[in-house]
Amino acid sequence: MSEDKKQVISPESPVETQAQNLTDSEQARLDRPKLSDWLELRLGWWGFVRKNLDEQMPAGVSWWQTLGNLLMTLLAFQFITGIALSMYYSSGPESAHASVKHINEGFISNIPIFGSINWGLAVRGIHVYGSSVLVCVTVLHILRVFFWGSYKKPRELTWLVGVLIFFVMLGFSFTGYLLPWDQKAYWATTVGTNMAGTIPGIGDSMLILIRGGSEVGSLTLTRFYAAHVMILPAALIILTALHLYLVRKHHIAGPVLPQKGATVPFWPNQLFKDAVVVFFGVGIVIYLAAVNPPGLEGVANPTGTDLVPRPEWYYLGLYEMLKIMPAGWELMATLIIPGIVSVGMILLPWLDKSKSRHPAMRQWIIISGTAIILMIGLMTLKGYLETPVHGEEGHGPAVEGQAAPDGEAEH
Ligand code: HEM
Numbered sequence: 001m002s003e004d005k006k007q008v009i010s011p012e013s014p015v016e017t018q019a020q021n022l023t024d025s026e027q028a029r030l031d032r033p034k035l036s037d038w039l040e041l042r043l044g045w046w047g048f049v050r051k052n053l054d055e056q057m058p059a060g061v062s063w064w065q066t067l068g069n070l071l072m073t074l075l076a077f078q079f080i081t082g083i084a085l086s087m088y089y090s091s092g093p094e095s096a097h098a099s100v101k102h103i104n105e106g107f108i109s110n111i112p113i114f115g116s117i118n119w120g121l122a123v124r125g126i127h128v129y130g131s132s133v134l135v136c137v138t139v140l141h142i143l144r145v146f147f148w149g150s151y152k153k154p155r156e157l158t159w160l161v162g163v164l165i166f167f168v169m170l171g172f173s174f175t176g177y178l179l180p181w182d183q184k185a186y187w188a189t190t191v192g193t194n195m196a197g198t199i200p201g202i203g204d205s206m207l208i209l210i211r212g213g214s215e216v217g218s219l220t221l222t223r224f225y226a227a228h229v230m231i232l233p234a235a236l237i238i239l240t241a242l243h244l245y246l247v248r249k250h251h252i253a254g255p256v257l258p259q260k261g262a263t264v265p266f267w268p269n270q271l272f273k274d275a276v277v278v279f280f281g282v283g284i285v286i287y288l289a290a291v292n293p294p295g296l297e298g299v300a301n302p303t304g305t306d307l308v309p310r311p312e313w314y315y316l317g318l319y320e321m322l323k324i325m326p327a328g329w330e331l332m333a334t335l336i337i338p339g340i341v342s343v344g345m346i347l348l349p350w351l352d353k354s355k356s357r358h359p360a361m362r363q364w365i366i367i368s369g370t371a372i373i374l375m376i377g378l379m380t381l382k383g384y385l386e387t388p389v390h391g392e393e394g395h396g397p398a399v400e401g402q403a404a405p406d407g408e409a410e411h
Pocket of ligand 1: 064065066067068069071072075138141142145148150151155158159161162163164165166240243247251252253254
């Protein structure tokens, strides 16, 4: 393209031309635009794509900065598989378990080169393992931002919105866990919601608000479904859009000590790294769903005894803490310690007053943060090793009205 022609075509939009100096072909293109040109003139999408591809990255950005885009891809998978599941799921206590059983067993097709594929189970598997991998990647992303000190001025709000996203994600898994309405779902939700009931003063009202009654029942299921498919997705979309806007506005912080060298555009090097990480991240989810598809236990039975509730693995630390608390100290595990950690996360950018992002210059923040991370990690590991697998008997934290499981675990 000649230098003269470059001036005619706007860099923001290849078809947005100035009125004068048009060549015949450009005039013809404006008179009879292709669909892509027509859309470009109205949406300016190419300018948007270009702006993001040309985004300048500070020298020294690494593989650690790929986690945010992996999160976006995993989120897209969660939304797509979640919408597909919601087309077959029924949220009543009489039909929820049967509808998930149908999803698990009712969509098998034979494809000559792949053999038989159980599509319902595959989609459910991607959704179930996707949520676990999403939590792992979110934790890695948080750790990266924490150790890099990337939450400091002017990125305090980027961090704050991120913390809210993290809470919303925990809400997604808590509400989603009940939906199959099997034994593990029922009892894990009973223990989880009991925790809310321990809050002094408002505990009983909170319990009724969350459960829709005094026990986990049909209203709890309807309420959790509404939160899982309406309230939380709406919150997540708004918060993620705000997060990405803030990330773009303030750009990536780069290494803790600025490195010498010119900035580099996002395309092609960083995009290549992102693509590799996305490929492996999504690959892990599909692999897990294929080798160990999610099962379904017997239908929820509120009168069962001796079943040890086993929550999702990322709640095991909290659950373990509740188990080891001496009688009368439960509030420490249900409210005080989780509350201090949550408020600490929210206030982190304001608690850390050091000017430098280097870990050596923020010693007390790094030491206390590492101690909390180790504590959560060890408690989770202890919970993982000590809580029996689903359907087994054992001694979990006290659950009101526990009764025997109704039937064997099905797969
Ligand atoms: C849906 C979940 C999330 C998505 C899609 C997301 C996306 C992103 C992306 C694309 C970036 C830029 C690339 C990178 O640094 O990896 C980023 C940076 C950042 N994220 Fe997230 N994020 C999410 C959750 C979180 C959470 C839970 C936190 C903190 C609690 C957080 C805090 C930050 C901060 C402070 C930055 C700026 C880092 C810097 O400038 O170096 N994000 N995020």
